[in-house]
Amino acid sequence: MSSAEVAVKVFRRLENEDLRMLHVIEAAMNKHEFVPREQIAKYAKFNLQETDFRLSRLNKFGLICKTKGPYVGYTMNYAGYDCLAINAMVKAGVLEAFGKPLGVGKEADVYDALNPKGEKIAVKFHRLGRISFRQTIRKRGYVTEHASWFFQSRLAAKKEFQALKLVFPHKVAVPEPISQNRHVIAMGMIEGAELVEWKAIHNPEKILKEILRNVRKAYLKAGIVHADLSEYNIILKPDMHILIIDWPQYVTKKHPNAQQLLTRDVKNVLQYFRRKHKLQIKFKDALAYVAGTCEMVVS
Numbered sequence: 001m002s003s004a005e006v007a008v009k010v011f012r013r014l015e016n017e018d019l020r021m022l023h024v025i026e027a028a029m030n031k032h033e034f035v036p037r038e039q040i041a042k043y044a045k046f047n048l049q050e051t052d053f054r055l056s057r058l059n060k061f062g063l064i065c066k067t068k069g070p071y072v073g074y075t076m077n078y079a080g081y082d083c084l085a086i087n088a089m090v091k092a093g094v095l096e097a098f099g100k101p102l103g104v105g106k107e108a109d110v111y112d113a114l115n116p117k118g119e120k121i122a123v124k125f126h127r128l129g130r131i132s133f134r135q136t137i138r139k140r141g142y143v144t145e146h147a148s149w150f151f152q153s154r155l156a157a158k159k160e161f162q163a164l165k166l167v168f169p170h171k172v173a174v175p176e177p178i179s180q181n182r183h184v185i186a187m188g189m190i191e192g193a194e195l196v197e198w199k200a201i202h203n204p205e206k207i208l209k210e211i212l213r214n215v216r217k218a219y220l221k222a223g224i225v226h227a228d229l230s231e232y233n234i235i236l237k238p239d240m241h242i243l244i245i246d247w248p249q250y251v252t253k254k255h256p257n258a259q260q261l262l263t264r265d266v267k268n269v270l271q272y273f274r275r276k277h278k279l280q281i282k283f284k285d286a287l288a289y290v291a292g293t294c295e296m297v298v299s
Contacts, residue, residue, distance in 0.1 A: 004109040004125045007082030008098045010061040020044055021054045022084055025076045034073030081150055082125055085184035094179040094186050102190055120189040126153040153183035156248040161185050163247035170221040173214045173242050192237035204277035210242055211269055216290040223253045229265035231272040266290055
């Protein structure tokens with residue numbers, strides 16, 4: 001069971017006092033890997049008996065971990081962090097209920113959910129701690145060596161939410177950005193499957209051209225590059241239109257590596273369509289089109 005599944009399962013069972021304990025542990029983890037029991041009691045303003053009762057509940061729910069070294073201390077895990085983000089979104093009127101998982105990957109869990117109006121949305125939990133530390137630093141230029149996994153995941157969510165807010169007003173095919181708290185993003189519903197999962201596509205050239213049009217709009221109108229585009233983060237919806245997801249690695253046009261990353265994005269997409277669907281659009285022409293230096297016909 002993933003940490004998000006744990007959080008979704010136990011969230012409704014949490015009481016205000018439990019959430020207060022999680023908030024205290026979260027704040028104190030800036031200075032302690034394991035927060036001393038006595039310090040938790042002090043800042044939660046509980047006596048030791050109430051503190052032990054609440055810590056026992058949270059431990060039983062799988063939201064914190066206990067250590068017995070020189071002192072008794074507690075640290076929060078991702079499920080506990082998930083609960084704090086879920087609670088913030090519920091209080092903000094963004095989130096009402098969870099449905100089924102839409103996808104569980106190396107760096108994120110995505111669920112479908114409902115807002116208080118009963119409308120479907122998607123909720124994404126960033127999980128940078130699932131990949132190796134070196135790989136995280138190598139892949140993501142905004143990550144520092146001394147950042148905690150929680151902070152890294154929070155930063156990834158913040159960056160992705162920023163990207164969605166930049167491109168969505170320009171009608172780039174992305175989920176609508178709704179809200180972000182800690183390492184979690186609420187966005188418009190994601191329906192369909194990744195390109196890599198489609199065994200056959202009726203009109204692959206049309207899909208490819210739609211992708212290139214959206215890469216062009218993101219670059220020319222919003223001024224950003226996805227920087228990690230591939231068949232794994234392009235969703236083909238049931239209506240045969242696309243969504244481009246997973247934007248935490250985006251860069252602006254002014255970034256020193258923007259052209260290199262734009263080139264890589266276009267190359268990744270063309271290589272997939274060449275390999276899978278035998279399409280032979282020239283790389284030079286496609287790159288010139290998305291960069292705005294030519295008007296390739298993409299009707």
